[in-house]
Amino acid sequence: MKVAATTILLLACTAILGACGSQGIQIAKTSPYHRGAVLFRDHCSGCHTLASVGAQGSATSIQNRLKTSGPNFNIRKENVEQVLYAIRNGGFSGAIMPENIVVGPDAQALATFLAAYSGRQAQKVPSVNITLSTK
Numbered sequence: 844m845k846v847a848a849t850t851i852l853l854l855a856c857t858a859i860l861g862a863c864g865s866q867g868i869q870i871a872k873t874s875p876y877h878r879g880a881v882l883f884r885d886h887c888s889g890c891h892t893l894a895s896v897g898a899q900g901s902a903t904s905i906q907n908r909l910k911t912s913g914p915n916f917n918i919r920k921e922n923v924e925q926v927l928y929a930i931r932n933g934g935f936s937g938a939i940m941p942e943n944i945v946v947g948p949d950a951q952a953l954a955t956f957l958a959a960y961s962g963r964q965a966q967k968v969p970s971v972n973i974t975l976s977t978k
């Protein structure tokens with residue numbers, strides 16, 4: 844009876860822990876972006892959010908916002924030049940994010956990865972094309 848109860852308890856714990864575990868990197872090890880994803884998880888996830896690596900460092904509400912909370916890359920789209928600029932200068936403002944956390948080929952791999960995977964949940968804003976008068 845005791846053994847059965849312990850087993851049930853253990854199974855319940857496993858189920859609960861499994862449900863709450865972090866999602867981790869969702870990019871195949873064979874992908875050319877995998878290295879950049881690992882670098883992002885190791886060096887950037889504390890302050891930025893990005894679903895494809897399970898990073899949740901950005902603020903989720905004004906109440907839990909910290910000075911170090913950086914932009915959420917699920918929504919914010921960056922290109923390679925912007926990421927390299929931010930890495931070298933410490934974000935766009937140079938005030939909070941540390942500079943040169945990664946350098947050289949690591950910075951390049953990270954920038955290529957982030958340019959490809961950022962902005963994937965960005966809202967599409969409907970727009971109308973306007974033809975300007977040439978008169």
Ligand code: HEC
Nearest residue numbers: 886887890911912913914926929934935936937939940944
């Ligand atoms: C200590 C927290 C912290 C860490 C670690 C950090 N960042 Fe940031 N980052 C910020 C903050 C805060 C901002 C917003 C202020 C600014 O741009 O200066 C920012 C801004 C940025 C921006 C500009 C985004 C935009 O569109 O405004 C990029 C790109 C960026 N970070 C990339 C990275 C990358 C890549 C890494 C890992 C190498 C990283 N960050 C690590 C805090 C951090």
